[in-house]
Amino acid sequence: MKAARFDLVRPRDLSEALAALGATAGLVKVLAGGQSLGPMLNLRLVEPDLLVDIAGIPELRRIDREADALVFGACVTHADFEDGRAPDVGRDMLARVASGIAYRAVRNRGTIGGSLAHADPAADWVSTLSALGAEVEIASRSGRRRLTIGAFITGALATALQPGELLVAVRIPLVSAAARFGYVKHARKIGEFAHAIGAALVDPERGTARAVAGAIDAPPLVIEDALALFDRSSGLDREEAGRRLAAGGVEDAVDRHIHLEALGRALAQAFDATPPALRSAA
Amino acid sequence: MSAAPGARGEGVGARLPRKEDDRFMRGRGQYVADIRMAGMQDVAFVRSPLAHARIRGIRIPDDIRAQVFVADDLEGVAPIRAVSGLPGFKVSEQPVLAFGKVRQVGELVAMCVAATRAEAEDIAARVELDLDELPALYDMRLAREPGAALVHEHWGDNVFLETFVDVGIEKAFDAPIKVSRSISTSRQCMAPLEGRGVVAHLDRRLDQLTVHTACQMPHIVRSGLSECLGIEEGRIRVAAPDVGGGFGYKGILLPEEVCLGWLALRCGHPVRWIEDRREHLTAGANCREHHYEITVYADRDGAIRGVDCEAIVDSGAYSAYPFSACLEAAQVASILPGPYDFPAYRCRTWSVATNKAPILPYRGVARTGVCFALELALDAVAVEAGLTPEQVRLRNLVRPEQMPFDNITKKHFDSGDYPQALTRAVKAIDVDAVRARQKAGEPDGRRIGFGLSIYCEQAAHGTSVYSGWGIPMVPGHEQAGARVTPDGGLELRIGAHSHGQGLETTLAQVANEILGLPVAKIRVVHGDTAMTPYSTGAWGSRMMVMTGGAVAAAATELVGRLTAIGAHLLQADPADVRFEAGAVVGPNGDATVAEIARVWYRRPQDLPADAHGGGLEVTAGYKPVRDSGTFSYAAHAVVVAVDAEIGGVEILDYVIVEDGGVLVNPLVVDGQILGGLAQGVGTALLEEMPFDASGQPLASTFADYLLPGAAEVPSPRIDHMETPSPYTRFGVKGIGEGGAIAPPAALANAINDALRPLGVEMLVSPVTPRRIVEAVLSARESVSEARGAQRSAA
Amino acid sequence: MNAPVRLRRAGATPVALTVNGRAVAAEVEPRTHLADFMREDLNLTGTHLGCEHGVCGACTVLVDGEPARSCLTFAATCEGADVVTIEGFDDDALMAELRAAFNREHALQCGFCTPGMLVTARDLALRLAEPDERRIRVALAGNLCRCTGYLGIVRAIQQVIADRRARGIEPVSGEVRALGPVGARCATAAPREPAAPIEPIAAPSTSAVAVSDFAPAHTFEQSFVVAFPPERVFALFGDVRAVAECLPGAFVDAMPSPDRAEGGIRVALGPIAVAFRGAATIARDEAERSGRILGAGADGRSGAQGEIRYRVVDGPDGGSEVRLTVGYALKGPIAQFGRPGLVRDIAGRLVADFARNLEARLAGRAPDAGPGSPGLNPLRLATGLLFGRIASWLARLRARR
Structure with a gap:
């Protein structure tokens, strides 16, 4: 299928982009790398009046180092992380996740900001950045604001972005040298959207032990007190984690089991525990 | 032809890289979407969003009325009818544009034409359908229940055809072992990387409708177009350009082809329709959806006493042309016994109409399903009898000394050593080491499983098999044209079409075997009704047997013509010369094909007075000595590691022992086996087109319909046996489909072997992570319930 | 009843880019993706469309030297980009090695996935340090082949990598490349005013719609x-x-x-x-x-x-x-x-x-x-x-x- 007709503007800088976003009536969509929006346009699932192409805007293709965080422009690509052009907040945490997103040809154009703004619960960045405690920076003609990932992603494919607003950067806190990151993505084949994601950040120096169950058809379930749910010898407290997943909407027992596995395995990685031996016969 | 195959380096048996590769690797293939014609316009279709509905109205805004065509506009166009002569078959008429009712999601309702595809889709989006929804038949088992809605009202039920065969099943009833299973294979899409596509235009000079179409059988499409459009076959030319994979999907006449043909005649300018992926997945023909209720009766030593089966095939809404809606189910009944010899058999089949796309023969056709059903059931027999899977199979396989062998359904196995294939596979995979590893357990907790399957594949079956089916197409002699060019090259003309199998190379090898001309100087012209002899096309693993045989026959006839002229040029008695390596060799010298060609075309004054007027151009026909088909076969053995908690399956080792008779090109044969294996892995683990209760297909993109990628497919070890067929030229057998037949059964058996200690048995393909986890959890639940019951009893 | 002839496309915008080393200036509709632009306007039909949603990889081309999906890249956004399609590799030495290896290993059958597969294979031959089978298989996930079962493709790529490393050719790293999506450059002209919104079409009457019971899915x-x-x-x-x-x-x-x-x-x-x-x-x-x-x-x-x-x-x-x-x-x-x-x-x-x-x-x-x-x-x-x-x-x- 071919996309329905739309108009396109290519602003030269951020202020022109914000002006274009704010000025137009009708359905306006932001086009960054186009790797999530492109298929939906081609399938005519989305029929915007106007696309605002931000992929070339220099302000969105830069990285700033702050004392305790790295600030990535929205148009930094997955391949930028994969190849190390974008610095990592810890030992290859971002690179490891980025290199597992879709396929190389997609990673060469797909962006971290675009992925977050699309807010597909099964997307890698949504879960990863929740685990890393990241924030997004949002700009509009009337100013800027910051939101945590949890506040930004309001539902499946839904964000707190208001008309005229643009996600301009992602701020990811640096972790200590002792920090460990666990990431388990369950999919039926390489490059597929995840059916379950487990992500966990354990940073003893900063007192962080955060775990995330993602790809649950809703915003990821963030567990801030992962220490209470995981023990290095006995592994995940499946009953409690299962209760939280159920409360988070994962009602189907089979789904819940798979999510618990992903979560438990990610936590085992992050706690550097031997993965709990898979259960033997019933 | 005394020389051993392959002796000359390029003939039969040579592992020759393909001639056709270069153009594809430079982006210079010419697929149907690549054809450019002045004034060409694009077509997009308005398709039914509902599975089953009455059409109450179609609203077309006035400003686009001239660009939209509906059923009422298609005056004189007849529906597609693919009847079967089998008794009791009910006829479905497939309208080329829906009329009265729509019977599947994606059914064509209106045709929109514009300067570009995007604009045609804009127009299609503005056509409104007023539909009155009817209950959708989304499950073939429900469709057979009394009171179900009717796909074709005048039938009175939803059964295209019921078949029944009983060979003394009651003799098996007292067997000590009786194993019954319900086994299903899910609906699949064939998904060649290139979809279908049509470019049609009117050749005004020849007054001929020219249809370029991505198809496997151009001559059959021409007959179908002639029937539907009501114009004589001579006024239609069908040409298949480069075709981007077929696997059966391009082996039917499409309503889109009829529509485009009509439109080209109507509009006077070229028109094009290129199927997109969404159309392919949601609207195009499907395959594989079978359900079996199978019972195997056996003795304690594993000997099969009888097989009793009821099978249902979901045939979809219409009978596809030319194979009909019943090929699949009827094939189930005739081939379910597989490579085994046993004394009693009963099978009842139903081809059921539902509100889904028509079913088509996909690589392997029903063989993949019956192999899955029988081989899973045999593993269950092995468990029951306390035997290994290989012991049960070896106890029942047809033995080499029985060949040729007529099995219980009168299939005539031509040659082979089935037990040897199985034994070699078991040995190659080192089953003892696998069992030891399985017993030791994996450090990561995954479970090791070993699986086997073996099948035999009837291929290249001809008139005697197909005439009984009474479908629109019965293969007879296959023909090939061969022409020596004035400069001593060779042109071969064949009516079937290569859609990736490498016929441009392999048929040249066959001609090389006989004529000795270098493969580089042999060109294959194929797939164009204007330039080739009639052929039923590329299907049924028949190309190398049938077309290869025809090419050999044509080349052999040329040898006679060349020899007669050559002997004259050498001033030798024809009895004293022989044809060898591209030349006529006489006692005092030789005459090359090029020299003979020069004389025939350029210096006819030098020809003998009695030279054959047919010259250096022949069309020859070929049929094997027996046309009941060749029987290639293979044993597949696989080792998997299963993660029972999350449902992951990793293929650790895969062995294939294959016997395809004499191999014309082992490189190409391995390619067919490897490609089939990948599709078999898809069937086993990934591919499924689910439907909801309103008949909506739920996988409309490749993000939902999962094809195996490089990381999901193993690197198998392939071992060849080469038992010649006694009935075919060179002893070749058809092997195109075999690779896709055995993997689902072998993989499911391996997964079941791994999970058996958990009390889990997977009987539905694909075996997905979710299905595995679901089964594991439910097995745990029943175990804990049983324990609970024990406790309370105590 | 014939369709009206329309020789100009509405809403076309100008774009200038380089395709296979040749400067191309054209007017394209914003909705036209790069693959269609190359196939339909430039007659470069070697780039194939197998899904148009970014999964199959048949449309993979080089954009600014890196593999990208031409079906998910709109031509109008490619101002200044350097695009190479399969037709642009005739004189490329590495591609010649890959073509020879693909031919030898029977790495193609129908040929439809081959152009995109070769573009990806070339990228792997450049980047991977070793001919590791698993890494190659994982990296090929974005290029579907329905014919070959991949073994010939994997082997061909392994051979080319092994051969090049044996010849002392080092893998390339992407560290020097600019950040951001390949092919996307900052616009130089002020953004155009968007065209007037498309006129709404009158809503159909709903009076005919009847509602009755149903079984929710x-x-x-x-x-x-x-x-x-x-x-x-x-x-x-x-x-x-x-x-x-x-x-x-x-x-x-x-x-x-x-x-x-x-x-x-x-x-x-x-x-x-x-x-x-x-x-x-x-x-x-x-x-x-x-x-x-x-x-x-x-x-x-x-x-x-x-x-x-x-x-x-x-x-x-x-x-x-x-x-x-x-x-x-x-x-x-x-x-x-x-x-x-x-x-x-x-x-x-x-x-x-x-x-x-x-x-x-x-x-x-x-x-x-x-x-x-x-x-x-x-x-x-x-x-x-x-x-x-x-x-x-x-x-x-x-x-x-």
Whole structure:
């Protein structure tokens, strides 16, 4: 299928982009790398009046180092992380996740900001950045604001972005040298959207032990007190984690089991525990 | 032809890289979407969003009325009818544009034409359908229940055809072992990387409708177009350009082809329709959806006493042309016994109409399903009898000394050593080491499983098999044209079409075997009704047997013509010369094909007075000595590691022992086996087109319909046996489909072997992570319930 | 009856880029993707389209020297980009090695995936340090081949990598490349004023739409508590227009009778904006303080049926508890999108908004505008398919079960 007709503007800088976003009536969509929006346009699932192409805007293709965080422009690509052009907040945490997103040809154009703004619960960045405690920076003609990932992603494919607003950067806190990151993505084949994601950040120096169950058809379930749910010898407290997943909407027992596995395995990685031996016969 | 195959380096048996590769690797293939014609316009279709509905109205805004065509506009166009002569078959008429009712999601309702595809889709989006929804038949088992809605009202039920065969099943009833299973294979899409596509235009000079179409059988499409459009076959030319994979999907006449043909005649300018992926997945023909209720009766030593089966095939809404809606189910009944010899058999089949796309023969056709059903059931027999899977199979396989062998359904196995294939596979995979590893357990907790399957594949079956089916197409002699060019090259003309199998190379090898001309100087012209002899096309693993045989026959006839002229040029008695390596060799010298060609075309004054007027151009026909088909076969053995908690399956080792008779090109044969294996892995683990209760297909993109990628497919070890067929030229057998037949059964058996200690048995393909986890959890639940019951009893 | 001839494409924008080393200046429609631009306008048909949603990889080309999906890249955004298609590698030494290896290893059959496969293979031959089979297989995930089973492809790539490393050719790293999507450069001209919005087409009449019973494909239950007595809450449920105002995106056009409303609901599934327009029937049971709103509607290509069953019971502290059972069934592309879980999440949030707005309204405050679908043009989406007369068969079907 071919996309329905739309108009396109290519602003030269951020202020022109914000002006274009704010000025137009009708359905306006932001086009960054186009790797999530492109298929939906081609399938005519989305029929915007106007696309605002931000992929070339220099302000969105830069990285700033702050004392305790790295600030990535929205148009930094997955391949930028994969190849190390974008610095990592810890030992290859971002690179490891980025290199597992879709396929190389997609990673060469797909962006971290675009992925977050699309807010597909099964997307890698949504879960990863929740685990890393990241924030997004949002700009509009009337100013800027910051939101945590949890506040930004309001539902499946839904964000707190208001008309005229643009996600301009992602701020990811640096972790200590002792920090460990666990990431388990369950999919039926390489490059597929995840059916379950487990992500966990354990940073003893900063007192962080955060775990995330993602790809649950809703915003990821963030567990801030992962220490209470995981023990290095006995592994995940499946009953409690299962209760939280159920409360988070994962009602189907089979789904819940798979999510618990992903979560438990990610936590085992992050706690550097031997993965709990898979259960033997019933 | 005394020389051993392959002796000359390029003939039969040579592992020759393909001639056709270069153009594809430079982006210079010419697929149907690549054809450019002045004034060409694009077509997009308005398709039914509902599975089953009455059409109450179609609203077309006035400003686009001239660009939209509906059923009422298609005056004189007849529906597609693919009847079967089998008794009791009910006829479905497939309208080329829906009329009265729509019977599947994606059914064509209106045709929109514009300067570009995007604009045609804009127009299609503005056509409104007023539909009155009817209950959708989304499950073939429900469709057979009394009171179900009717796909074709005048039938009175939803059964295209019921078949029944009983060979003394009651003799098996007292067997000590009786194993019954319900086994299903899910609906699949064939998904060649290139979809279908049509470019049609009117050749005004020849007054001929020219249809370029991505198809496997151009001559059959021409007959179908002639029937539907009501114009004589001579006024239609069908040409298949480069075709981007077929696997059966391009082996039917499409309503889109009829529509485009009509439109080209109507509009006077070229028109094009290129199927997109969404159309392919949601609207195009499907395959594989079978359900079996199978019972195997056996003795304690594993000997099969009888097989009793009821099978249902979901045939979809219409009978596809030319194979009909019943090929699949009827094939189930005739081939379910597989490579085994046993004394009693009963099978009842139903081809059921539902509100889904028509079913088509996909690589392997029903063989993949019956192999899955029988081989899973045999593993269950092995468990029951306390035997290994290989012991049960070896106890029942047809033995080499029985060949040729007529099995219980009168299939005539031509040659082979089935037990040897199985034994070699078991040995190659080192089953003892696998069992030891399985017993030791994996450090990561995954479970090791070993699986086997073996099948035999009837291929290249001809008139005697197909005439009984009474479908629109019965293969007879296959023909090939061969022409020596004035400069001593060779042109071969064949009516079937290569859609990736490498016929441009392999048929040249066959001609090389006989004529000795270098493969580089042999060109294959194929797939164009204007330039080739009639052929039923590329299907049924028949190309190398049938077309290869025809090419050999044509080349052999040329040898006679060349020899007669050559002997004259050498001033030798024809009895004293022989044809060898591209030349006529006489006692005092030789005459090359090029020299003979020069004389025939350029210096006819030098020809003998009695030279054959047919010259250096022949069309020859070929049929094997027996046309009941060749029987290639293979044993597949696989080792998997299963993660029972999350449902992951990793293929650790895969062995294939294959016997395809004499191999014309082992490189190409391995390619067919490897490609089939990948599709078999898809069937086993990934591919499924689910439907909801309103008949909506739920996988409309490749993000939902999962094809195996490089990381999901193993690197198998392939071992060849080469038992010649006694009935075919060179002893070749058809092997195109075999690779896709055995993997689902072998993989499911391996997964079941791994999970058996958990009390889990997977009987539905694909075996997905979710299905595995679901089964594991439910097995745990029943175990804990049983324990609970024990406790309370105590 | 022949189609009108249109020689100029509406809304075309100029773009200049380099294709296979040649400067190309053209006017393209913004919606034309790079693959179509190369195939249809430049007659470079070696780039193939196998899915047009970025999965199959047949359309992979080099953009600024890196593999990219030409089906997910709009030509008009490629100003200044350097594009190389399969036709541009005739004189490329590495591609010549790959072609020889592909031929030797029978790495292609039908040839349709081959151009994209070779572009990816070349990228791997450049980047991978070692001919590791697993890494190559994983890296080929974005290029589907339906014919070969991949073994020949993997072996061909392994051979080329091994051979090059043996010749001392080092792998390349991407460390020097600029950040951001390949092919995207900053625009140099001031952005054009967007063209006038496309004129809405008149909405079809909904008078023909009948609503009857149906079997929902998905149902879920939700309840909430409001601090108002049950009789007031139940009374509010009797006011269809008020209920619609509490449901984000819903609108009522007409109420031809007390038990029938015509209107629709606009829902955003992320970027997917759907506006179902149709009709609803309303039933109420005063004694039970329960009721049911049953609706059917369609947008351009998709259809939906939905029902809300509600029951108002006594809640804590003199308030009410509202128990909702929401059921729905989707038809057409929206149903075939394959992610029913997402729809459920959206429906759940809709109900949560509804509860909040209901409470606000009872308290005399104006309901929130709600997230709905900002900027959505309902008329634009209201054209197309009419799923009229969702017939009474569903009731029959249900009775049978």
